Amino acid sequence: MHSPVLSMVLPVSLIALLAACDAPAPPSPPPLAVLIVHPQAATDLADAYPGEVRARFEPELAFRIDGKVSKRLVEVGQKVREGQPLAELDPQDLHYQLDARRAQVAAAQANLRLVQAERDRYQRLLQRNMVSHSQFENVDNAYRAGEAQLRQATAQFNSARNQADYAVLRATQSGVIARRMLEVGQVVSAGRTVFSLAADGEREVLINLPEQAFERFRIGQPVSIELWSQPQRRFNGQIREMSPSADPRSRTFAARVTFTDNAVPAELGQSARVFIAHEASATLAVPLSALSAEANRPFVWVVDPQQSTLRRTFVSIGSYGEQQVAVLQGLAPDDWVVSAGVQVLREGQKVQPVDSQNRQVALAGKE
Structure with a gap:
């Protein structure tokens, strides 16, 4: 006996199947x-390297003597002129040494006057044959020793005076203070850098070249430079200097790029990009x-x-x-x-x- 439900399902399924066969295929999507x-x-491909505008000459300034900093007279970014005082050491001990050397010079001068008078007296006595030549030579030697003693004392006094002058650190040329590494009260040693000076004049861009492509670059290679403040302009330049060794941390080689035109309006610390055309095949x-x-x-x-x-x-x-x-x-x-x-x-x-x-x-x- 057939189920009435099955009898109804079969005709409906057949009708749906026939309708599906007659329906058109869906349209394909447009291209x-x-x-x-x-x-x-x-030909216009170039590698771009970020950099910073720096001074061509950046002397590092240091005291020539040891001492304790008593005054700091300039700040980072301050414009300075050649010979301007930048910092001072406590001069008290230096003044004591200078006074001691001055006293030695005075003593040597007094001794020289004494032996000179004695030598002149013996010279007159020798002319009268009242003293022997050996006695005169002894007095003359004492006079020569007095002269040498005065020269020595004078040289030591001049050295002490220079030492006192060295207590004041002065700018070697006009420029801008780029870095400062000292504070008042700090004890510094001779030769230790305490200021970095960006000298007036030519400006350059400091970039870092990748180690894997270092062989593609050479000193004198032409480049173009774009300043962050003037993104629509390109300035001509060339590679002036390349470090012979890589930085131990970044594994890049520092390079200095100079502007061909010295009148480029580049300010210290500005961001820049250097474009170097690669010589690919x-x-x-x-x-x-x-x-x-x-x-x-x-x-x-x-x-x-x-x-x-x-x-x-x-x-x-x-x-x-x-x-x-x-x-x-x-x-x-x-x-x-x-x-x-x-x-x-x-x-x-x-x-x-x-x-x-x-x-x-x-x-x-x-x-």
């Missing part, structure tokens, strides 16, 4: 609009946004001009620029490359190429 470009010439470049990777292999999406479909094309790349990357192998100048949204694309996908003005591109012609 995805993609922005495409031709690979460009790689690449002749083509694509936008950074066009590059993707699969299993650490870089690739770009190339549009088939006949089918308007996408083809994953693996490429060999060179150095990265600010907005482009050099392509060493894998592309031809007339290839059409997708330059945006590459992360959502798939192999064989149908696309509608457009240019930067959102205009459709005929792949058989020029953009």
Whole structure:
């Protein structure tokens, strides 16, 4: 005996199946609009390195004697002129030494006057044959010793006077105080740097070059410099100095870049970027946004001009620029490359190429 429920279900299922066979297939999605470009010439590719504007000459200033700091007369960033006092040491002990040396000079002068008078008297007696030559020579030797003693005392006095003068640290040239490493009451040793002076005159940019690309740089290599305060201008320059050893922490090499034009309005401490064109063998470049990777292999999406479909094309790349990357192998100048949204694309996908003005591109012609 057949179930009445089963009898009702079977006709309904057959009707639904027949209706499904007669229904039209859903329409395929329209082609995805993609922005495409031709690979460009790689002549303008350059590496950018951040830096800081510094003075060409930055002497480090230090006291020439030991002592306790009694006065600090300048602050960081203060403009100073040549010979201006920057700091002073406690001069009390130095004054005591100077007074002692002055007293020694006075004693030596008095002794010299005494032996000179004795020598003159013996010389008159010798002329009268009242003393022997040996007696006169003894007195004359005493006079010569007195002269030497005075010269010695005078030299020691001059040295002590210089020591007293060294208690005042003065600017060796006009400039700006860049660093300060002392405080009042601090005991400093001779030769220890207490100020760094950024001398007036030429300005440079201090940058750090990567260790892996250090061999590509050379002294005298032309560069272009962009100041943070003037982002739309590029100033010509060249590498003036390169450190022969890498920094032990950052593993980078310090380099100094000088401006070709000394009239560049660069102020101390300003941020800057130095652009150095690399000498790669690449002749083509694509936008950074066009590059993707699969299993650490870089690739770009190339549009088939006949089918308007996408083809994953693996490429060999060179150095990265600010907005482009050099392509060493894998592309031809007339290839059409997708330059945006590459992360959502798939192999064989149908696309509608457009240019930067959102205009459709005929792949058989020029953009």
